[in-house]
Amino acid sequence: MTDRHTRRVTRRTCLQAGWFGGMGLAMSDVLRLQAGQAQAKAKPLADSVLFVNLAGGPSHLDTLDMKPEGPQETRGEFQPIQSNMPGLMVCEHLPKFSKMVDRFTLIRGIHxxxxxxxQGQAY
Known part of the structure; x- marks a missing residue:
């Protein structure tokens, strides 16, 4: 007595299920090896991070984001000087700082x- 709605297991479906199951098990090993190789190649360049939050400090327009070519109201009263990073101008009152800007990353745009x-400064 067979139920005609019962799906019949054939040799082909059994082999397909075994093949896909084996590939699924092997794939986890392949992905783990790839992740290990990626981590081994990507050696971090820095040992630590220094997060400086200048809440209440001087304006960015007067220190690190000067606009010498901008309108008068955004220029500020200080003059920009060239840092050792091409294209980065800093305030004239930060001469030692301007010689070290190639040693860190400056993030100007945060949204x-x-x-x-x-609330926007919480991390």
Whole structure:
């Protein structure tokens, strides 16, 4: 007595299930090896991170994001000087800082959707 709605298992479906199952098991090993090789190649260049948050500090327009060619109201009262990084001008009052800018990363553009600065500065 057979149920005609019962699916019949054939040799082909059994082999297909075994092949796909074996590939699924082997794939995890392949992906693990690839991840290990990627981590071995990507040696970090820095040992630490220094996060400087200048809340309440001097304006970015007067220190690290000077606009000497901009309108008078965005120029500020200080003059820019060239740093040792081509294209990066800093304030004239930061001469030692201007000689070290090739040793760190300066992030100027940060965006958040919070309604106030304190919530947007949380990390």
């Amino acid at each position: 958040h959707s919070a309604g106030a600065h304190p």
